[in-house]
Ligand SMILES: *[C@@H]1O[C@H](CO)[C@@H](O)[C@H](O)[C@H]1NC(C)=O
Ligand SMILES: *[C@@H]1O[C@H](CO)[C@@H](O)[C@H](O)[C@H]1NC(C)=O
Ligand SMILES: *[C@@H]1O[C@H](CO)[C@@H](O)[C@H](O)[C@H]1NC(C)=O
Ligand SMILES: *[C@@H]1O[C@H](CO)[C@@H](O)[C@H](O)[C@H]1NC(C)=O
Ligand SMILES: *[C@@H]1O[C@H](CO)[C@@H](O)[C@H](O)[C@H]1NC(C)=O
């Protein structure tokens with residue numbers, strides 16, 4: 168007979184199951200044990216370089232622990248010395264996020280995870296937070312210009328006088344438990360309330376089960392170092408998720424005038440104006456980089472827009488060109504800039520010569536570079552009108568080069584006098600360059616260049632490469648993109664004006680005061696610092712703008728398959744600022760060829776739709792280490808950073824009964840299941856007798 172469940176039997180089953188559940192979990196406990204998901208998108212994750220592994224991972228099924236909220240230092244002692252319910256998941260505000268705290272948590276052996284909660288009213292300034300920067304005290308020094316074998320005189324400089332004294336190296340440490348950042352206020356309150364209700368010790372005495380617990384899931388696939396991890400990835404396509412991937416994004420650049428391959432580009436005719444595009448933190452999905460990146464990005468964009476308004480004048484009198492470029496991945500050992508230098512040396516910047524493309528973009532190489540002007544952190548000057556200019560003592564030991572650099576310095580001085588708002592102060596000539604992209608170039612070629620910053624010695628930014636390097640850190644106050652009350656945008660606009668004025672003089676050899684557009688500067692700042700769904704991004708960003716959230720820009724470099732809407736949007740913004748409007752309707756306004764110097768059209772939503780022809784492009788920013796056959800992973804020549812793959816990151820909060828109770832529940836469940844099966848089987852076979860009904864027809 169077919170083992171089909173009849174209506175009668177189903178009713179029987181339901182009764183059994185219901186009663187079983189009832190006697191197992193007596194009423195309200197069922198509700199308590201329900202898991203609740205809280206914000207889990209900002210996990211600390213793993214990265215690798217040629218020799219090391221950094222960051223965090225959870226166990227495969229996640230790490231669980233009893234929640235303990237730390238309100239003051241003594242609460243740590245309570246957990247380590249008295250807390251009986253280990254393992255614990257500690258929750259605290261960024262005040263306690265220090266190396267010492269995390270190390271002690273590791274050493275105690277009682278901690279299975281950490282959540283860093285940021286209450287809405289959290290203000291690092293009033294809470295006397297020690298400056299903390301995830302970076303080391305000497306960012307990027309290991310891949311910079313001043314290494315012990317090539318430049319011993321300057322190699323030790325940073326160790327004696329750190330650029331980043333607030334550096335904790337937290338970003339570069341491998342932690343044994345998962346760490347999450349939680350900023351959603353619903354989640355922050357959930358954690359606080361659950362702790363108060365169930366876990367908070369009463370007069371120092373621990374509470375009894377059930378206890379509020381957290382489960383942190385952030386299992387990383389990668390292990391050991393980039394070499395091991397990449398080798399694994401290339402052997403077996405076990406799954407679609409890689410063990411690890413090279414850090415990857417695109418450098419974004421554009422020139423004042425198109426570069427025509429049929430016309431010789433004169434030596435020393437390209438003025439490079441550069442800034443870095445990326446920033447990083449320990450956590451996924453948050454990397455505001457307000458001073459470390461945004462201040463430079465916006466100054467560069469604003470200056471580029473101002474210069475572009477004088478394009479014809481410059482082209483008419485000068486054979487110089489200006490290359491504006493935003494480097495990606497500079498945080499991780501100068502990925503973007505070292506790639507551009509490598510491409511230039513290979514004769515493939517911006518692209519290799521194609522056989523079948525007409526009017527290709529000309530290649531530029533290192534001999535074409537005239538001057539190099541770089542904007543690093545420029546947003547936190549002590550005196551709102553004062554910035555510093557750094558030069559490299561090694562290349563400038565050459566008198567000819569020094570002559571050129573002096574010329575550049577004089578021009579910058581003159582420009583700042585002309586704009587008369589921002590003064591430039593020269594840093595002593597025997598001080599090496601702070602961390603900067605130009606170091607990638609100077610490793611290979613002697614060019615004259617300057618790095619403009621807001622600091623003379625140590626960084627003014629106490630939160631370099633941490634999630635607190637946000638608009639508050641630079642005191643950008645504007646609530647909307649049209650507010651002109653804000654002092655910060657005036658400062659950035661002044662720097663852009665000085666820069667544009669100096670570039671004009673470098674290109675044309677004539678003085679002319681050029682003023683950047685403060686409204687544009689403010690709008691750009693608002694977008695990147697506060698809200699990437701701002702009007703400007705909507706207008707210029709095209710389809711890509713739709714994917715952005717009303718949040719500060721996420722500036723982490725990511726991996727090839729990672730999210731990079733902010734890079735596309737930045738390219739389109741640059742295209743709009745460095746482009747000529749042409750008469751084309753929307754369907755004809757598209758990229759016909761990136762290789763052809765004049766066939767990049769881009770449709771913006773400005774004025775109900777405008778077609779723009781532009782020189783702006785993207786080129787790959789992945790470290791040359793991954794392109795060189797048999798690259799020596801330990802050599803320290805190029806960046807070898809990779810990022811681990813993972814499936815998901817997640818945080819759950821739940822009420823956990825005592826271990827005894829859990830065991831009892833499981834045993835009870837098993838017993839009841841076995842009993843039900845037996846009873847059902849028995850009843851089923853005796854149904855006729857029990858219920859006095861006839862067997863259903865065989866056809867049923
Ligand atoms: C990898 O990173 C560690 C920690 O920052 C550093 O000490 C080491 O020099 C790096 N190795 C390479 C090959 O870059
Ligand atoms: C950062 O470091 C400097 C130098 O050690 C120190 O004076 C300053 O107070 C630190 N900043 C913060 C916010 O702690
Ligand atoms: C130091 O720099 C030189 C020149 O850039 C390079 O050849 C050498 O490999 C570097 N040494 C180390 C230890 O990084
Ligand atoms: C915070 O989390 C809650 C619940 O998970 C969600 O409804 C809310 O939209 C989140 N708030 C923000 C600002 O993301
Ligand atoms: C590139 O230069 C060549 C030689 O001067 C000229 O014939 C050609 O028209 C130029 N192409 C464009 C697109 O300007």
Ligand SMILES: *[C@@H]1O[C@H](CO)[C@@H](O)[C@H](O)[C@H]1NC(C)=O
Pocket residue numbers: 479480483
């Ligand atoms: C540039 O030169 C062209 C032709 O030589 C001339 O028509 C144009 O007015 C000039 N533009 C400026 C801004 O000087």
Ligand SMILES: *[C@@H]1O[C@H](CO)[C@@H](O)[C@H](O)[C@H]1NC(C)=O
Pocket residue numbers: 431432512514531532533534
């Ligand atoms: C740079 O390009 C020029 C042509 O524009 C070429 O003559 C020169 O050999 C190149 N230099 C290098 C180092 O590739």
Ligand SMILES: *[C@@H]1O[C@H](CO)[C@@H](O)[C@H](O)[C@H]1NC(C)=O
Pocket residue numbers: 566567570571574
């Ligand atoms: C330095 O530049 C000036 C003009 O800018 C020139 O007259 C002088 O000869 C140069 N000196 C050297 C050593 O190149």
Ligand SMILES: *[C@@H]1O[C@H](CO)[C@@H](O)[C@H](O)[C@H]1NC(C)=O
Pocket residue numbers: 584587
């Ligand atoms: C620059 O500004 C100061 C004060 O704002 C003023 O006294 C001075 O005359 C100005 N200089 C020039 C060259 O405009």
Ligand SMILES: *[C@@H]1O[C@H](CO)[C@@H](O)[C@H](O)[C@H]1NC(C)=O
Pocket residue numbers: 645646647648649650651652
């Ligand atoms: C923008 O902000 C300024 C100052 O905060 C305020 O006066 C103005 O009304 C705001 N504009 C809009 C459109 O909200």
Ligand SMILES: *[C@@H]1O[C@H](CO)[C@@H](O)[C@H](O)[C@H]1NC(C)=O
Pocket residue numbers: 698699700701702717718
């Ligand atoms: C972001 O900007 C858009 C456009 O100005 C606005 O509609 C939205 O409310 C803003 N969102 C936030 C969270 O500021």
Ligand SMILES: *[C@@H]1O[C@H](CO)[C@@H](O)[C@H](O)[C@H]1NC(C)=O
Pocket residue numbers: 774775
């Ligand atoms: C945009 O289009 C709307 C309606 O199609 C029209 O009313 C408006 O004048 C246009 N604006 C511009 C700047 O062309």
